[in-house]
Amino acid sequence: MMGTFTPTRRAALTVTCFALAAAITSGSALAQATKEAPKAAPKAAAPAAAAPAAPPAAEQAPAMKQMALTDKQIEAVLSSQKEMDAITDKVPQDAQQDKPDPKVQAQLDAVAKKHGFANYGEYSDVVDNITLVLSGIDPKTKAFTQPPEALKKQIAAIQADTKMPAKDKKVALDEMNAALKSTPNVQFPDNVALITKNYDKLSAALQEDQ
Helix, strand or coil: CCCCECCCCCHHHHHHHHHHHHCCCCHHHHHHHHHCCCCCCCCECCCCCCCCCCCCHHHHCCCCCCCCCCHHHHHHHHHHHHHHHHHHCCCCCCCCCCCCCHHHHHHHHHHHHHCCCCCHHHHHHHHHHHHHHHCCECCCCCCECCHHHHHHHHHHHHHHCCCCCHHHHHHHHHHHHHHHHCCCCCCCHHHHHHHHHCHHHHHHHCCCCC
16 A cells, blocks of 8 residues: 655654654753654555544554564665655645645655655655664664663653753653653564664664754
């Protein structure tokens, strides 16, 4: 099934990954990290269904499809990222999720196929798996902790932070607790070694240009 482009699809996972990685050793840094959370490629949307009024983005995200990653897929994501960004950067952040632009979808599928993916949906699933593993890697030591456990430690660090303004703390805790609900353990251990080996290149490629 061909996936469709949804601008805010990966909101929860993005917050989990890069906000956590940026602040993994410093709870007080998390509020700023979440505000500057980098962009990962948008997730392919699930089939349209009736939904209640706008729950938080983290609660909207369905369970991700985990898979065993390969070196070839990592290389394909790295080589395609600039082209993907060039397309998605032009999409308004408030674009309607249930009405993807057919032209944008066609462009994303074309880039995905150019780099060896079946379509944009497959590319998006691969990036989801990469982002999940990145969320558990300490950027300094490269040690890996299962993402939910790493996220829980950050939540505890924020709760204990006496210097963070109360308003910022509430926002950070709300976002991280919401993300925790949809953050699974990594099911394929070999993915950890593969992503760790390519950590610097992947984290740079999937972050929003500064």
